Amino acid sequence: MVVCESLRKWPPAVTTDRQVSKDFIIEPVKPGEKKLLLEKGAVCWLPVFAIHNDARFYPNPEKFDPERFSEENKHKINPSVYIPFGYGPRNCIGSRFALLEGKLLLSYILKNFEVVKTGKTKIPVVLDKTQINLASEGGMWLGFKKF
Numbered sequence: 001m002v003v004c005e006s007l008r009k010w011p012p013a014v015t016t017d018r019q020v021s022k023d024f025i026i027e028p029v030k031p032g033e034k035k036l037l038l039e040k041g042a043v044c045w046l047p048v049f050a051i052h053n054d055a056r057f058y059p060n061p062e063k064f065d066p067e068r069f070s071e072e073n074k075h076k077i078n079p080s081v082y083i084p085f086g087y088g089p090r091n092c093i094g095s096r097f098a099l100l101e102g103k104l105l106l107s108y109i110l111k112n113f114e115v116v117k118t119g120k121t122k123i124p125v126v127l128d129k130t131q132i133n134l135a136s137e138g139g140m141w142l143g144f145k146k147f
């Protein structure tokens with residue numbers, strides 16, 4: 001639940017892209033909007049970070065809330081708006097390996113160390129506005145105290 005929520009709030013791949021295979025029209029939804037033609041051959045960026053932080057899909061999106069992914073709640077999430085590893089036939093080929101590796105690493109760290117605040121640790125994390133990828137302003141500083 002914690003890993004899923006971390007990947008929602010801070011998806012390492014903030015966007016992905018697709019090439020349009022045939023002309024497609026996105027119909028207006030709100031009053032005053034125009035039709036949008038996606039022409040065959042155009043490349044579209046899909047804003048993963050924005051979708052994961054959209055309050056229509058994730059109420060109170062700023063809140064780090066692993067309970068969103070509990071057994072009772074996870075079925076309420078539409079899989080097309082939870083896309084840290086992309087979506088469809090060209091989604092991430094390494095997603096299972098990445099999750100296994102990440103969980104293993106986390107369990108080894110938490111088994112052997114207490115993770116503590118240092119003078120440089122920022123809580124909450126402040127995102128660096130000068131980078132396209134998600135990064136913590138000034139770096140990600142944590143202290144590891146051996147048990």
Ligand code: HEM
Binds near residue numbers: 011015088093094098
């Ligand atoms: C937390 C770690 C990772 C994240 C968040 C991530 C995320 C992504 C995303 C968003 C895509 C694009 C999918 C789409 O557009 O639908 C992608 C594609 C891909 N990823 Fe990952 N990835 C991760 C780790 C890995 C690892 C460990 C490997 C290999 C061992 C890997 C191999 C690939 C490959 C080969 C593609 C291209 C797949 C294709 O075009 O068919 N990824 N990944």
